[in-house]
Amino acid sequence: xxxxxxxxxxxxxxxxxxxxxxxxxxxxxxxxxxxxxxxxxxxxxxxxxxxxxxxxxxxxxxxxxxxxxxxxxxxxxxxxxxxxxxxxxxxxxxxxxxxxxxxxxxxxxxxxxxxxxxxxxxxxxxxxxxxxxxxxxxxxxxxxxxxxxxxxxxxxxxxxxxxxxxxxxxxxxxxxxxxxxxxxxxxxxxxxxxxxxxxxxxxxxxxxxxxxxxxxxxxxxxxxxxxxxxxxxxxxxxxxxxxxxxxxxxxxxxxxxxxxxxxxxxxxxxxxxxxxxxxxxxxxxxxxxxxxxxxxxxxxxxxxxxxxxxxxxxxxxxxxxxxxxxxxxxxxxxxxxxxxxxxxxxxxxxxxxxxxxxxxxxxxxxxxxxxxxxxxxxxxxxxxxxxxxxxxxxxxxxxxxxxxxxxxxxxxxxxxxxxxxxxxxxxxxxxxxxxxxxxxxxxxxxxxxxxxxxxxxxxxxxxxxxxxxxxxxxxxxxxxxxxxxxxxxxxxxxxxxxxxxxxxxxxxxxxxxxxxxxxxxxxxxxxxxxxxxxxxxxxxxxxxxxxxxxxxxxxxxxxxxxxxxxxxxxxxxxxxxxxxxxxxxxxxxxxxxxxxxxxxxxxxxxxxxxxxxxxxxxxxxxxxxxxxxxxxxxxxxxxxxxxxxxxxxxxxxxxxxxxxxxxxxxxxxxxxxxxxxxxxxxxxxxxxxxxxxxxxxxxxxxxxxxxxxxxxxxxxxxxxxxxxxxxxxx
Amino acid sequence: xxxxxxxxxxxxxxxxxxxxxxxxxxxxxxxxxxxxxxxxxxxxxxxxxxxxxxxxxxxxxxxxxxxxxxxxxxxxxxxxxxxxxxxxxxxxxxxxxxxxxxxxxxxxxxxxxxxxxxxxxxxxxxxxxxxxxxxxxxxxxxxxxxxxxxxxxxxxxxxxxxxxxxxxxxxxxxxxxxxxxxxxxxxxxxxxxxxxxxxxxxxxxxxxxxxxxxxxxxxxxxxxx
Numbered sequence: 001x002x003x004x005x006x007x008x009x010x011x012x013x014x015x016x017x018x019x020x021x022x023x024x025x026x027x028x029x030x031x032x033x034x035x036x037x038x039x040x041x042x043x044x045x046x047x048x049x050x051x052x053x054x055x056x057x058x059x060x061x062x063x064x065x066x067x068x069x070x071x072x073x074x075x076x077x078x079x080x081x082x083x084x085x086x087x088x089x090x091x092x093x094x095x096x097x098x099x100x101x102x103x104x105x106x107x108x109x110x111x112x113x114x115x116x117x118x119x120x121x122x123x124x125x126x127x128x129x130x131x132x133x134x135x136x137x138x139x140x141x142x143x144x145x146x147x148x149x150x151x152x153x154x155x156x157x158x159x160x161x162x163x164x165x166x167x168x169x170x171x172x173x174x175x176x177x178x179x180x181x182x183x184x185x186x187x188x189x190x191x192x193x194x195x196x197x198x199x200x201x202x203x204x205x206x207x208x209x210x211x212x213x214x215x216x217x218x219x220x221x222x223x224x225x226x227x228x229x230x231x232x233x234x235x236x237x238x239x240x241x242x243x244x245x246x247x248x249x250x251x252x253x254x255x256x257x258x259x260x261x262x263x264x265x266x267x268x269x270x271x272x273x274x275x276x277x278x279x280x281x282x283x284x285x286x287x288x289x290x291x292x293x294x295x296x297x298x299x300x301x302x303x304x305x306x307x308x309x310x311x312x313x314x315x316x317x318x319x320x321x322x323x324x325x326x327x328x329x330x331x332x333x334x335x336x337x338x339x340x341x342x343x344x345x346x347x348x349x350x351x352x353x354x355x356x357x358x359x360x361x362x363x364x365x366x367x368x369x370x371x372x373x374x375x376x377x378x379x380x381x382x383x384x385x386x387x388x389x390x391x392x393x394x395x396x397x398x399x400x401x402x403x404x405x406x407x408x409x410x411x412x413x414x415x416x417x418x419x420x421x422x423x424x425x426x427x428x429x430x431x432x433x434x435x436x437x438x439x440x441x442x443x444x445x446x447x448x449x450x451x452x453x454x455x456x457x458x459x460x461x462x463x464x465x466x467x468x469x470x471x472x473x474x475x476x477x478x479x480x481x482x483x484x485x486x487x488x489x490x491x492x493x494x495x496x497x498x499x500x501x502x503x504x505x506x507x508x509x510x511x512x513x514x515x516x517x518x519x520x521x522x523x524x525x526x527x528x529x530x531x532x533x534x535x536x537x538x539x540x541x542x543x544x545x546x547x548x549x550x551x552x553x554x555x556x557x558x559x560x561x562x563x564x565x566x567x568x569x570x571x572x573x574x575x576x577x578x579x580x581x582x583x584x585x586x587x588x589x590x591x592x593x594x595x596x597x598x599x600x601x602x603x604x605x606x607x608x609x610x611x612x613x614x615x616x617x618x619x620x621x622x623x624x625x626x627x628x629x630x631x632x633x634x635x636x637x638x639x640x641x642x643x644x645x646x647x648x649x650x651x652x653x654x655x656x657x658x659x660x661x662x663x664x665x666x667x668x669x670x671x672x673x674x675x676x677x678x679x680x681x682x683x684x685x686x687x688x689x690x691x692x693x694x695x696x697x698x699x700x701x702x703x704x705x706x707x708x709x710x711x712x713x714x715x716x717x718x719x720x721x722x723x724x725x726x727x728x729x730x
Numbered sequence: 731x732x733x734x735x736x737x738x739x740x741x742x743x744x745x746x747x748x749x750x751x752x753x754x755x756x757x758x759x760x761x762x763x764x765x766x767x768x769x770x771x772x773x774x775x776x777x778x779x780x781x782x783x784x785x786x787x788x789x790x791x792x793x794x795x796x797x798x799x800x801x802x803x804x805x806x807x808x809x810x811x812x813x814x815x816x817x818x819x820x821x822x823x824x825x826x827x828x829x830x831x832x833x834x835x836x837x838x839x840x841x842x843x844x845x846x847x848x849x850x851x852x853x854x855x856x857x858x859x860x861x862x863x864x865x866x867x868x869x870x871x872x873x874x875x876x877x878x879x880x881x882x883x884x885x886x887x888x889x890x891x892x893x894x895x896x897x898x899x900x901x902x903x904x905x906x907x908x909x910x911x912x913x914x915x916x917x918x919x920x921x922x923x924x925x926x927x928x929x930x931x932x933x934x935x936x937x938x939x940x941x942x943x944x945x946x947x948x949x950x951x952x953x954x955x
Contacts (some may be wrong), residue, residue, distance in 0.1 A: 051762065149839050156742025240740050240783025270946065330762075331739065412842075419841045419870040420937050424746040438941065441749075553940055570903040
């Protein structure tokens, strides 16, 4: 049977790519082989458009144990402890079926982490929805939030934080990025590289069904109005089986019987088996009659391309089969030897006593196409903005409007649906600058923050890329931790368009610059292209998940102001940068001009100075200044404690709003005791770090002399109403 | 004291409660649901989680497991049993406690810190709390909306079998402080002999000052009294 042009195209392959396939095989492919190639060569699995640029990112330093290329990144946090983490997108499935799409996104990222030997200790997420006015938004928001909760709560891993944003750019293409963080012993980390010939290849976990067939190909295609017809390609999650699989795998990992292990994620059995063989430079032979199936009469094509969830592939030491099987029997999970490793460097599939596929492994993995796609340099608009030309707005009115906007509103409507404290090691839940989770039974903790700023990236991808790394770094500093490393999820449009590719390339280069300067390596990540509908691409949205460390549980701080009479200083200079700010967006609907600039030298200097003050127990609470500027950050500190603030008028600005709502970078608000001010001043001077006093903590009135006076209760109310109102309207 | 924590597939608060018990010097054993014998213990804990994925109905499948026969026997013989969250659901499903736990009012999973008011402390479980004390605990459930018929409710009320009710920070038992729609703000109930307690809030999640608070510890200290 000859493969037709239509078959090639319906598999998301280009005609010249098929030509390459024929060359590798020395013959026509059969349909199964075509399916396997399409699964391995699509953007999602092969990173064919992104690989040459991803290589620019720094991925090593002395704490990195494993960088990109494995299921997740691994870092050393001292003693015998390692932290394993990764973020991944599940955008397309979540738009089609929000509950299952989001749930299986969580399931997939958890497996990436426990495959490597870690017990997951926390989940985070970054979710972006269309405009609240869009009629799909409410349903998507509800579905995604309950899907994330439904999965994580059931498996029993706390969801400790994240971010939720709304913008019409995501109206037809929402973003659901989930991050998992796990803890392992440094000398007990498991990799996917196969070793040894004739070793049993074992299938464990759920049975294979017809769900999710070609999910990875779907994730590599644009959406159009028929996309909702793709529902059958969305996988269905079963958190109960995931929990069993997690416990069974961790139990087996305590023994010395696993040679390599890989979860069946995107492109299921295909990618997991090929990945293991490819990394070990071996071949693999599978007997598909043995694959545990959920449905009758499944074809090899369906088995190889199914994306049924909660499945793993393990290469075992051949003498340990019985011991391993006992563990999976205990947990009532399938455990079946479905094949063996070979020295042929080929993927050979047998079914009904016939060889049904025979493909060189290198053709599927190393020889997958790689493109240096055309890209267009981004033109950044000049900053010709003048606040004087705007109609004046009272500062309190502007503050209320920003605090009650969807992006700035308190997110407890969302986070109350997530179990944030199961496992009993959560020290700081969501709502602060970073989540803090203790390393179980140890006197140390990690901090985690997930951030994005698409609004900056769309205006200047290079600065935006730099900015988001810096903001993430800042958030980890603000709780008193030392930032260690990041994972990234790069959500972009169609890479075949030079403008989109340009955004991608420049974002990466911005990130690279910041990561190198801050010694903040990227240890894992995921690229999600083709986030567009009817040729309209989303804003470039890189999402960063950073992890930091506390070596002392007594130095963890939050943003709640502590005591009246204390003063608040702002570290870092305010220049009055307003373009791309929440102030202009929420009050004037202006979304134009360049984002605030990043000065890496100041960024690093300010951050390290703040960390030093925290380490010296001189800081009582801290909050980074980000979207919304100083006044919004001060209000958030007040809302957290319900204590008021007496705020000083800025000296150098004729228009207060320019000072209070500017989004200049590298700034932190610090609460300190008055009598420590002199000491702190000396320390900051020595570091050459700029600071100024902005406020004093007082009873329950939030005020700026003569301009504004609000009860903290009013601030709280204003900040806590949007989600309830939005969801009360059906 | 000796304790046993029963572990079902899908339990996920078993480790948390074990950590708390061990911190208080309980000699604790984890008992797998397939076991047919319970070790001799002064306290049996049915922990929270999603036993059997909460499929069919929360707690329904766990109530039919091997080990539950032993738990029922022990309960009827007067052993101290506490079921927390999913454990409460299981105790109701197996008949050791009466009533029903419906889906939360609002039909959403709720996880947050709440307050309960101690209604009576003259029992094995709450004697280290003061009567009317307001205690912060955490809840995390989908089906915690307690309901029962009038006759049973009267029996519970007349015999001091409702030890804890949801309240606000100041101790007011109001609709606004009822997180899940439970009848009369009921957060936990006893059986007739007060040796079996089912409660939705998680005391083990408030047993460590560094993470949260230690306002849940007196419950376990009471048991040692």
